[in-house]
């Protein structure tokens with residue numbers, strides 16, 4: 001699944017990066033060479049810039065989240081000690097999310113002026129993305145269902161990811177409703193939604209990958225207790241930081257201003273305290289988890305540190321030797337179990 005998500009992400013990147021390159025090139029010539037692509041005074045259209053930017057910008061969030069989905073799809077089966085539920089539906093869901101991501105960009109622009117038919121199209125197209133995403137959440141939960149689960153640090157991040165990404169995803173579906181978005185546009189509601197998916201979601205996946213694969217990368221086990229403390233500090237800090245922002249946004253606090261009315265002070269205070277906990281948790285991570293691993297202070301990692309782990313990387317010593325296999329290993333049809341190795 002990890003390889004599948006990267007393959008699909010690669011196609012996404014190939015499709016959207018030239019569009020961004022076009023946008024920055026047109027901005028460059030507008031600023032320095034007298035063209036008027038986005039300059040209304042010269043007959044250009046500033047909203048065109050928004051269209052081109054968000055044609056890149058929306059798929060870009062899937063460039064971040066699809067590999068995260070790939071990571072969690074490796075971690076959950078390992079610690080539930082069951083094969084991934086619905087493997088092929090996972091691949092189709094990933095591809096569906098990638099394809100749908102190209103036809104939703106204007107949900108960022110409901111207030112920029114758009115015909116009602118356009119609003120409806122982008123609203124329903126955006127809501128449609130919840131379907132394949134729901135398939136993925138269902139499959140992860142079904143993988144856990146009746147599995148013999150243990151909660152080593154990577155699995156904590158996985159469960160944290162699923163629950164936090166659900167909050168981010170549900171708030172996204174609400175914001176996709178055009179009249180609701182008119183109210184929420186440019187408020188902290190959007191900040192909260194975005195950070196639940198991208199900051200908490202993607203960041204949790206990166207930590208998950210570190211704890212899951214660092215024994216294989218370095219040959220040293222991280223300190224399990226330190227990992228658990230890092231997870232809980234981050235979980236509490238991130239939620240204290242971003243959850244109050246839902247209330248601030250719903251209350252009408254706009255983004256990109258250095259100041260705000262006094263009635264928003266309490267929630268902002270909670271948010272600030274949370275952000276310090278969130279930040280300190282990462283300092284703790286660097287000193288209590290990463291540094292000892294880099295200095296090889298810790299128990300040597302076995303070839304397969306996780307009892308339920310299947311896949312090629314667990315068939316070679318930790319850290320993996322430079323020359324791994326003399327002939328191609330034979331795998332089962334889902335490429336998750338190794339049948340024969342020389």
Ligand SMILES: [Cu+2]
Nearest residue numbers: 058105107108
């Ligand atoms: Cu978007």
